[in-house]
Amino acid sequence: MNTLTNKRVLLGVSGSIAAYKSPDIVRRLQDLGAEVRVIVTDGGKEFVSERSLQTISKNKVHSNLWDKEAELAMGHIELAKWSDIVIIAPASANTIAKLCHGRADDLLSTVILATDAKVMLAPSMNQQMYASKAMKDNLKILLKRGIVIIEPGFGEQACGDVGEGRLAEALDIANQAADLFTSTSLSGKKVLITLGGTIEAIDPVRYISNHSSGKMGMALAHQCIQAGAKTTLIIGSISIDIEKRAEVIHIVSADEMYEAVMKRIESQDLFICCAAVADFRPKNVSHNKIKKNNSPVTIELTENKDILASVCQLSKRPICIGFAAESENFIVNARAKLESKACEAIILNDISQSEIGLNSDKNEVHFITKEHCEKIEKNSKQIIAEKIIEKITNYYF
Numbered sequence: 001m002n003t004l005t006n007k008r009v010l011l012g013v014s015g016s017i018a019a020y021k022s023p024d025i026v027r028r029l030q031d032l033g034a035e036v037r038v039i040v041t042d043g044g045k046e047f048v049s050e051r052s053l054q055t056i057s058k059n060k061v062h063s064n065l066w067d068k069e070a071e072l073a074m075g076h077i078e079l080a081k082w083s084d085i086v087i088i089a090p091a092s093a094n095t096i097a098k099l100c101h102g103r104a105d106d107l108l109s110t111v112i113l114a115t116d117a118k119v120m121l122a123p124s125m126n127q128q129m130y131a132s133k134a135m136k137d138n139l140k141i142l143l144k145r146g147i148v149i150i151e152p153g154f155g156e157q158a159c160g161d162v163g164e165g166r167l168a169e170a171l172d173i174a175n176q177a178a179d180l181f182t183s184t185s186l187s188g189k190k191v192l193i194t195l196g197g198t199i200e201a202i203d204p205v206r207y208i209s210n211h212s213s214g215k216m217g218m219a220l221a222h223q224c225i226q227a228g229a230k231t232t233l234i235i236g237s238i239s240i241d242i243e244k245r246a247e248v249i250h251i252v253s254a255d256e257m258y259e260a261v262m263k264r265i266e267s268q269d270l271f272i273c274c275a276a277v278a279d280f281r282p283k284n285v286s287h288n289k290i291k292k293n294n295s296p297v298t299i300e301l302t303e304n305k306d307i308l309a310s311v312c313q314l315s316k317r318p319i320c321i322g323f324a325a326e327s328e329n330f331i332v333n334a335r336a337k338l339e340s341k342a343c344e345a346i347i348l349n350d351i352s353q354s355e356i357g358l359n360s361d362k363n364e365v366h367f368i369t370k371e372h373c374e375k376i377e378k379n380s381k382q383i384i385a386e387k388i389i390e391k392i393t394n395y396y397f
């Protein structure tokens, strides 16, 4: 599958102010499963310390082509052979020009000449420099050679100018690197995913909701898209960026999520219910803000429709995968849900620990079917999503 599991990424950091963002790029690449080594040029060192990059990458940082000891430990040819992909981020105007001319006057440019790995560049420079004819010509030459260019962003720059030339976001760089290792296991399939929390109004000001961030669902969306699926997201309340390549429907309440799912379910091949849907909503929503009057307020609740169970009852339905967020009796409760919802599989996550499950970057889950109960060890939600989609495609497609 995609992501960067078991992939060896060599990150080249060259001389641009955006080099200070490179430790975050290392992190995002690691989140996707990559082992990362870093080469920093002399220019790069002006903006980021080798110590930061070494601490975050957990590997010695490489910088000097002529360092005898470094060459003995892992020389430029070994580095070039070691890499599955070389990403230069930020790529300065000077580094881009050097690559165009095939120069080999420092470690990074030498490794680029010596590698047969995929190469990606994320340019970062002043907008006028980026718009210059020389830069455009250089990028065209590199594109023709098969080097992947990650477009810079538009906006205010460190120098005060506004324009195109800001380094792409760290997460986009990592995701685009992972895209180069794409699989086609869900090619041509349609996937519908619910994610985030639902919001159930009490009055015009207050509501009942939960802490779902949408991270798990969005990681699954990314994996499905990577695997070639046409992916639709029904999104409740979330606190993360939305996967740009998905079709997106925003909803607020469980009722709206139900309607949005039912409208689209017939044409789907796979339905993943990752949302934290409120089981109950206030029976009556007050039109006016409820006032304090020194007596206790009672809110009567009524049950929401169960979206997953309703889909599983349909005569023509997709493969259905549910989630179970549990804080005790984990496997027993998850198995009970598998049976009551009548879905193909339940993915159990433990929400009693703060560093996994709800609203965290990591997770640890069990993939439970009638016949199997398989643990997926603690990891970033991207890697957990990769392994879940791998199991789903192996079992059902």
Ligand code: PMT
Residues within 6 Å of the ligand: 194, 196, 211, 212, 213, 214, 215, 216, 217, 254, 273, 274, 275, 276, 277, 278, 279, 304, 305, 306, 307, 308, 309, 321, 322, 323, 324, 325, 337, 349, 351, 357, 358, 359, 360
């Ligand atoms: O968003 P994150 O911060 O990344 O956190 C991810 C998560 C913990 C929210 C997610 O991994 C998860 O566990 N989602 C399901 C949470 C939940 O509400 O579980 P449940 O046991 O209440 O529901 C079981 C299943 O039925 C779920 O698939 C749920 O989407 C579905 N359901 C529940 C109630 C309802 N009315 N309709 C439903 O479809």
